[in-house]
Every structure is written in structure tokens, then in C-alpha cells.
Amino acid sequence: MTEHRRPTDALVVFAKAPVPGEVKTRLGRALGHAAAARLAEAFLLDILDGARSMRGPSVVVAFSPRESEPWFRAQADTCHLVPQPQA
Numbered sequence: 736m737t738e739h740r741r742p743t744d745a746l747v748v749f750a751k752a753p754v755p756g757e758v759k760t761r762l763g764r765a766l767g768h769a770a771a772a773r774l775a776e777a778f779l780l781d782i783l784d785g786a787r788s789m790r791g792p793s794v795v796v797a798f799s800p801r802e803s804e805p806w807f808r809a810q811a812d813t814c815h816l817v818p819q820p821q822a
Contacts, residue, residue: 744791744792744793745792745793745794745795745815746786746789746792746793746794746795747795747796747797748782748783748786748794748795748796748797748814749797749819750779750782750796750797750798750799750807751775751798751799751800752798752799752800752803753772753773753775753776753779754772754803755768755769755771755772756768756772757772758771758772758775759771762774779810780810783796783810783811783814786814787811787813787814793814793815794811794813794814794815795814795815795817796811796814796815796816796817797817797818797819798817798818798819799818799819799821800818800821801818801819801821804816804818
């Protein structure tokens, strides 16, 4: 979403970039970190597809880490993107 307005009704998806060794780490110990990251990516893309198909609320993706914005912009181009604060 290129507009800079605040949505009044929104579905917020909190998401972490699917980086091997950074997501699904417990599963990664069993499957391997690359496979776990691919699985996390598939889950996230399914969630985004479902969220975008909903009528009504705007979809906001609160993503992490901040450096992953280009990946999220490519995958969630119709969503409002907001970086999560770094801990």
C-alpha cells in the first residue's frame, strides 16, 4: 500500500522474515534450518494470501527484521508494512 493513512479497521500480521536459522529454530534442528525456513515462508505466504482475500479490513504486516523490508515489499505489496521495533 503506498498511501500513508492509518487504517481504521485492520488485520495485523506479525511476521518474521524466513531466514534459515532465524525462524522455526526448533523445527530446524529436526529438519535442517533451510527446510524449516522454506516451511515458514510457505506458511507466511498462505497467511498473506488469506488476509488479502478478506473483504473489509486493511492488512498491516508488522515485519522483522527491519532489513527484510524489500522481501516483504515484494511478497505483500498490497499491504501496509510496518517494521517491528528492534529489541
